[in-house]
Amino acid sequence: MMPKRGLFILGGSSYYTLLLLESLKSQGVAAGFSRITLFGRNRERLELIAELGNDLLAGACPVDISQDIETCLDSSYGFIFNQIRFGGMSSRDRDEKIALAHDLAADETIGIVGVSNAIRAIEGMTPYLQVIRKKSGPYKLVNFTNPCSILTQYMVQHYQLPAIGICDYPEVMKVAIARALAIPAPELDMAYFGLNHFGVVHSVKHQGQELLPKVLETELAFKPGCNRYFNNLLNVSWRFVFEREKLVKEQQAATNRAAHLLAFEQQMDDLLSRGERELGAYFSVLKQRNCDWFNLVVSPLFANLLGQDNSPVIANIPAKEAFIPGDAPCVMEGSCSGEFDFIEPQALPPQLLHSQEYALIKVMKLSENQLLQGILHRDRKLIIGACLNNPMIQDLHKVLAYFDDLSAEDETIKAIFSNPTAVKE
Numbered sequence: 001m002m003p004k005r006g007l008f009i010l011g012g013s014s015y016y017t018l019l020l021l022e023s024l025k026s027q028g029v030a031a032g033f034s035r036i037t038l039f040g041r042n043r044e045r046l047e048l049i050a051e052l053g054n055d056l057l058a059g060a061c062p063v064d065i066s067q068d069i070e071t072c073l074d075s076s077y078g079f080i081f082n083q084i085r086f087g088g089m090s091s092r093d094r095d096e097k098i099a100l101a102h103d104l105a106a107d108e109t110i111g112i113v114g115v116s117n118a119i120r121a122i123e124g125m126t127p128y129l130q131v132i133r134k135k136s137g138p139y140k141l142v143n144f145t146n147p148c149s150i151l152t153q154y155m156v157q158h159y160q161l162p163a164i165g166i167c168d169y170p171e172v173m174k175v176a177i178a179r180a181l182a183i184p185a186p187e188l189d190m191a192y193f194g195l196n197h198f199g200v201v202h203s204v205k206h207q208g209q210e211l212l213p214k215v216l217e218t219e220l221a222f223k224p225g226c227n228r229y230f231n232n233l234l235n236v237s238w239r240f241v242f243e244r245e246k247l248v249k250e251q252q253a254a255t256n257r258a259a260h261l262l263a264f265e266q267q268m269d270d271l272l273s274r275g276e277r278e279l280g281a282y283f284s285v286l287k288q289r290n291c292d293w294f295n296l297v298v299s300p301l302f303a304n305l306l307g308q309d310n311s312p313v314i315a316n317i318p319a320k321e322a323f324i325p326g327d328a329p330c331v332m333e334g335s336c337s338g339e340f341d342f343i344e345p346q347a348l349p350p351q352l353l354h355s356q357e358y359a360l361i362k363v364m365k366l367s368e369n370q371l372l373q374g375i376l377h378r379d380r381k382l383i384i385g386a387c388l389n390n391p392m393i394q395d396l397h398k399v400l401a402y403f404d405d406l407s408a409e410d411e412t413i414k415a416i417f418s419n420p421t422a423v424k425e
Contacts, residue, residue: 004034005078007302008071010128011145012038013045014083015268018279019286021053021063023294024302030060032306034076038065048272052279069131079305080132080141081298086124089265091410092117093258098405100252102398105240108258109147109197110364111392112402115371115383118147120412122154122375133159140164140305143316144298149196150368152316153331158376165316165331166301167196168293169235173222175296177204177233180218181211192314193334193348194235194361195368198392201233202352232357240392241360264289312336320347323365330365363391378416 009017017038024030036053040046046065053063072080085092095113096106104112125145132141141163143152152165170192178185183206191203204211215233226242227234239247267285276282303309315336322330334348352358367389374382380403387399407414 004032005139006035006037006074006076007033007079007081008037008039008066008077010039010069010072010080010082011084012065013040013042013049014085015045015049015265015282015286016083016289016291017049018052018056018282019291020081020083020294020298021056022283023299025057025060027295027299027303029299029302029306029308030057032302032308033061033079036061036063037071037077038063039067039069039071040065041067043067044272048277051277052282055279069128072132073135075137078137078139079302080135080139081144082125082141083144084124084128085145086120087117087410087412089258089262091120093256093262094409095406096256096258098402100248100256101405102401103248103252104395104398104402105244105248105392106251106256107197107237107240107392110149110195110237110368110390111240112387112399114147114197115387115390115393116403116406116410116413118150118371119375119383119416120410121145121147121151122372123412125151125154129155129159129161133161138162142166142298142301142305147196149316149331149333150372152196153329153368154372156318156329156331157372164301165196165333166297166313167316167333168296169197170199170201170314170333171293171296173201173220173233173235176220176222177201177215177218180220181206181215186311189312191335193332193352193358195364196316196333197235197237198361198364199235199333200230200352200357200361201235202349204233230357231355232352234357237392244392261289323362324369332365360391363389367391375416380417383416 038046038050050063050065092108095116099106099112106113108114108117141161143163143165145151148165148167152163155161155163174188174190175185178188187206189205190201192199192201194200204215222236224234224236224239224243264285268282271281301313304313313336316331316333317336318329319332319334324330367386370382371386374386384399387393388396393399403417407417
């Protein structure tokens, strides 16, 4: 029997950590850890969440806190989970509002908001990664912070870390497909490939029978209207490419996503400031978020890594089908078969490799690679070029206006965009 090892959570002061702990307990995963340590800068929140977490787990696994990143180097920790949101929800809210003011779609992962989010995430994560790379012994670093793809790429390529990125998008699609076909989701064998938040389902099987043609004819809430012109099932983000003008108008007519999430966070801050220590009070707010990502992807991946389950997972890992020139690992999101010590990507079928969908995914990944190099070199010219190559953005004047406005309010962005490598209109 495998000895139990600890879980170290970066960003453990997030209120959503309570949902993570609840999921780990309800899916029988928490008992597989020797301890769970919450790391964060907000000690008041850390103490609250550890207290409530110990009540929640009820002895299945002890929860403690640390404000020293080097604690994770302790050999008793076999897993590091990253959920830090650098800049907080307020930065995302500001980014989205500035993007929409310039008729740019607001997406925190691979749209223009994803670019500014990536700058903050990579700049903010670097000191932590410099510590984590000193960790010895076998361990896994699970990245659950957006932009997941570029941040996981950074971890793997520049620090050679055993990182796995995860996102709930594919599993949300699988649940919707299963519901539409009246088939239990665990019975579907779904194959997925792409960049995080920009991918395709290229096979859906039930008991060995291929159902993708039927799925392509089925009404699904997330399916873009443009999907009728493609042979694979697209996720909703393809609207940012082919239905951009309509999508921007829809977003401008509604309250932006981050504003809703910021309101939830402020409600829980108010509870904390009033001295509230009842778990139910915080869950009453968290449940309004209507999120199930911990149950869909986080707990199942940890069950896999702990050896409790060997079901296939969809994750961001180095793929055999590499787009990045040279020998650098190329992190992609795809269907994987896994064991405790490794996760290997499944081979892609020829019909996907020769499709227009695959070609666009390649363009998106090359744009992401250019963006990563631009951020690491603090080169505004490369970053702007990456935006122009990104099929979701591609508008020079809007991009320049976005970063001009953002630089006036964000010191991290300003530090890069005042670089003399700047392009001129």
